[in-house]
Amino acid sequence: MLFHRLVQTAVRRGIGVPTYRTFCSQLSQFDSAQQLQKAKASKPKDVLSPRQENDRPSTTYDFTTHLEIVDPTKDPVIPAYRVMDTNGTLLRGSERDLLLDEKSIVKMYHTMGEVAALDHILMQAQRHGRVSFHMQNAGEEALQVGSAAALEPQDHIFSQYRELGVFLWRGFDMQQVAHQCLSNAEDLGKGKQMPMHFGCGKLNMYTISSPLTTQLPQAAGCAYALKRRNTDACVMCYFGDGAASEGDFHAAMNFASTLDCPVIFFCRNNGWAISTPVSEQYRGDGILSRAKGYGMKGLRVDGNDMFAVHEATREARKYAVNQSRPVLIEAMSYRRGHHSTSDDSTTYRLSEELDWWAHNDCPAKRVRLHLEKRDVWDSEMEAEMRTMHKKKVLKCLGTAEKTLKPNISELFTDVYAEMPERLKRQQNDLEEHLKKYGTEYNLSKYQS
Amino acid sequence: MSVVALRKCLPARRTARVLYRAINTEVKSKVEADGMQPVETRKMNLFTAVNDALDLAMKQDDEVILFGEDVKFGGVFRCAVGLNEKYGNERVFNTPLCEQGIVGFGIGVAAAGAIPIAEIQFADYIFPAFDQIVNEAAKYRYRSGNEFNTGGLTIRTPYGAVGHGGLYHSQSPEAFFCHAAGVKVVVPRSPSQAKGLLLSSIFSPDPVVFMEPKWLYRTSVEEVPLGDYRIPLDKAEVVREGMDVTLVGWGAQIKVLEAAADMARDKLAISCEIIDLRTLSPWDEDTVAMSVEKTGTL
Numbered sequence: 001m002l003f004h005r006l007v008q009t010a011v012r013r014g015i016g017v018p019t020y021r022t023f024c025s026q027l028s029q030f031d032s033a034q035q036l037q038k039a040k041a042s043k044p045k046d047v048l049s050p051r052q053e054n055d056r057p058s059t060t061y062d063f064t065t066h067l068e069i070v071d072p073t074k075d076p077v078i079p080a081y082r083v084m085d086t087n088g089t090l091l092r093g094s095e096r097d098l099l100l101d102e103k104s105i106v107k108m109y110h111t112m113g114e115v116a117a118l119d120h121i122l123m124q125a126q127r128h129g130r131v132s133f134h135m136q137n138a139g140e141e142a143l144q145v146g147s148a149a150a151l152e153p154q155d156h157i158f159s160q161y162r163e164l165g166v167f168l169w170r171g172f173d174m175q176q177v178a179h180q181c182l183s184n185a186e187d188l189g190k191g192k193q194m195p196m197h198f199g200c201g202k203l204n205m206y207t208i209s210s211p212l213t214t215q216l217p218q219a220a221g222c223a224y225a226l227k228r229r230n231t232d233a234c235v236m237c238y239f240g241d242g243a244a245s246e247g248d249f250h251a252a253m254n255f256a257s258t259l260d261c262p263v264i265f266f267c268r269n270n271g272w273a274i275s276t277p278v279s280e281q282y283r284g285d286g287i288l289s290r291a292k293g294y295g296m297k298g299l300r301v302d303g304n305d306m307f308a309v310h311e312a313t314r315e316a317r318k319y320a321v322n323q324s325r326p327v328l329i330e331a332m333s334y335r336r337g338h339h340s341t342s343d344d345s346t347t348y349r350l351s352e353e354l355d356w357w358a359h360n361d362c363p364a365k366r367v368r369l370h371l372e373k374r375d376v377w378d379s380e381m382e383a384e385m386r387t388m389h390k391k392k393v394l395k396c397l398g399t400a401e402k403t404l405k406p407n408i409s410e411l412f413t414d415v416y417a418e419m420p421e422r423l424k425r426q427q428n429d430l431e432e433h434l435k436k437y438g439t440e441y442n443l444s445k446y447q448s
Numbered sequence: 449m450s451v452v453a454l455r456k457c458l459p460a461r462r463t464a465r466v467l468y469r470a471i472n473t474e475v476k477s478k479v480e481a482d483g484m485q486p487v488e489t490r491k492m493n494l495f496t497a498v499n500d501a502l503d504l505a506m507k508q509d510d511e512v513i514l515f516g517e518d519v520k521f522g523g524v525f526r527c528a529v530g531l532n533e534k535y536g537n538e539r540v541f542n543t544p545l546c547e548q549g550i551v552g553f554g555i556g557v558a559a560a561g562a563i564p565i566a567e568i569q570f571a572d573y574i575f576p577a578f579d580q581i582v583n584e585a586a587k588y589r590y591r592s593g594n595e596f597n598t599g600g601l602t603i604r605t606p607y608g609a610v611g612h613g614g615l616y617h618s619q620s621p622e623a624f625f626c627h628a629a630g631v632k633v634v635v636p637r638s639p640s641q642a643k644g645l646l647l648s649s650i651f652s653p654d655p656v657v658f659m660e661p662k663w664l665y666r667t668s669v670e671e672v673p674l675g676d677y678r679i680p681l682d683k684a685e686v687v688r689e690g691m692d693v694t695l696v697g698w699g700a701q702i703k704v705l706e707a708a709a710d711m712a713r714d715k716l717a718i719s720c721e722i723i724d725l726r727t728l729s730p731w732d733e734d735t736v737a738m739s740v741e742k743t744g745t746l
Binding site: 188190192209214217219222226258414415417418420421422 | 513548552554556561580583588596652734
């Protein structure tokens with residue numbers, strides 16, 4: 001009966017006739033050699049013996065007498081899915097095929113505008129010493145908002161650090177962004193991390209951490225747990241082209257595929273990892289070509305085409321949820337800003353390159369032109385929106401600056417679920433120290 | 449009454465002895481709570497005790513899952529024997545051969561609120577997972593302001609010398625993880641300790657690295673109480689009382705300390721106090737301090 005079940009599994013998985021070795025792996029309950037021998041003797045005659053076919057792996061394959069060392073560079077480069085050209089004209093189908101009404105598109109465009117406004121002002125704020133650090137999102141607004149708009153509230157999201165549009169769309173508003181960037185007492189993270197490392201339990205958005213790619217295998221695990229609960233949810237996991245070189249990428253892809261995890265791996269291929277261009281990051285056909293190696297479905301999309309990203313994410317989500325399978329989306333885009341405020345990209349790339357992208361393939365401009373073609377938008381509304389966003393950002397920044405930093409005792413909280421004795425003693429020691437020498441510190445900045 | 453207050457009114461050695469009894473009272477296991485009925489036990493070695501703990505954990509909470517390399521057929525050290533047959537492929541399964549994946553995956557499961565038990569086949573191979581353990585699991589709660597945590601995660605791994613293991617099947621890397629605040633490091637010295645500590649670790653609200661002394665998997669045999677019982681984390685145990693010197697250790701080394709203490713008593717007339725830390729991080733400073741105040745020598 002055990003072998004019958006095994007054959008069923010094998011046929012379902014398409015691995016052909018199970019080998020004797022596979023059969024034996026099920027026999028964990030036999031802990032005496034005699035019992036094992038007895039089981040071996042009773043195996044059906046049509047099972048292949050390992051002595052006949054050495055090391056046959058679990059996939060079926062034919063044999064060939066033609067010797068060829070296969071060259072993958074001969075394969076055609078996988079095309080990127082695009083729905084709208086760089087001038088906002090739909091390339092095929094009609095506006096109805098977008099499955100987005102005008103109101104939604106305008107809302108998405110507004111969110112892209114919010115990203116731009118926050119980016120611009122926080123960048124300046126850092127240069128003026130008002131904020132310690134910032135990472136821009138310029139150039140990736142469409143892939144952020146387009147993908148986020150295709151997800152459901154019950155989906156869980158893991159991010160890298162360049163997904164501000166995803167947070168804003170989900171409901172992590174500008175004020176919360178400002179609080180986190182100012183590391184004040186209103187920050188959900190209690191001021192413990194660098195700016196732009198957001199997280200929010202209510203929105204199912206896991207707190208960002210600086211180490212790259214660590215979120216990928218975590219996303220696979222989270223998806224596995226959600227799958228076990230039979231929820232209509234998937235996990236969305238963002239990462240960049242550089243992060244895809246880390247070992248955790250391989251671990252995550254392999255685990256997600258072998259364990260059937262409903263996760264969308266969304267790669268923001270923006271051409272640069274700080275100063276390292278993609279030509280120095282990988283030799284294959286981008287990140288998407290790797291999905292095949294893991295037996296995983298995937299697609300490449302024009303990351304600057306908000307509608308293509310939205311549709312691709314929608315389809316990927318449907319597949320991930322219905323089939324409980326992972327899928328890889330590679331969104332091709334361009335990082336228009338520096339890596340961060342600690343970087344000066346003029347030292348390693350030409351301004352002509354930046355200009356080209358700004359003029360020829362601007363994600364925000366493409367949506368705007370599309371909306372203008374539909375007579376839903378004009379330059380007056382554009383100016384109005386920009387003014388409104390700028391005002392809102394400045395207001396949020398001002399409020400955040402006036403808010404006190406967290407109580408200093410928060411240094412010791414949340415290391416463990418319950419504070420251990422050692423930390424309680426350290427906390428007390430610090431309190432005593434500050435009572436004596438508090439004037440040496442700028443204590444007025446902190447909540448007391 | 450605080451240590452300081454007591455110290456003021458009693459002579460040093462007596463203080464220590466009085467407080468010993470008070471602080472070092474072992475939290476009695478659930479089954480022994482009433483102290484009246486004889487507890488039903490079964491002879492178990494360490495891997496059978498671990499197996500029993502895993503079985504009890506999986507029985508009481510559907511969110512407990514167990515995975516790692518070769519876990520499905522029972523594990524290379526037989527700790528997971530029978531569990532896949534009992535709980536199915538969804539809850540007890542093999543993962544690909546990738547420690548950073550095993551722990552990273554486990555962190556994700558825990559962050560989603562479930563209770564993953566991730567097995568690393570040998571502690572010698574835990575290093576690819578070091579980034580995930582130190583930078584992620586240990587810091588998940590702190591860095592998110594308690595929006596998220598990986599409390600449900602337990603990483604189990606056999607550690608320590610076994611005689612023939614060489615450089616890569618014998619390592620004791622527990623100290624590396626003692627310097628990652630946020631993760632607990634727990635090491636049992638015997639089957640009954642292993643079962644109680646593992647159950648506490650699995651259901652602890654903090655991520656735990658649980659190191660099982662492989663030398664003791666088969667060699668350490670005890671009558672282990674049946675049923676669910678917990679041994680508290682963060683608490684050391686005075687395994688033997690003594691007056692002259694305090695010996696602190698954990699895991700397989702406790703037996704060595706006991707043998708050394710016997711020799712010291714017989715040959716040198718020195719009475720040794722032996723403390724098993726059990727939880728290495730955060731460790732029970734009070735119990736060790738008390739002991740050293742009594743003996744004067746660590």
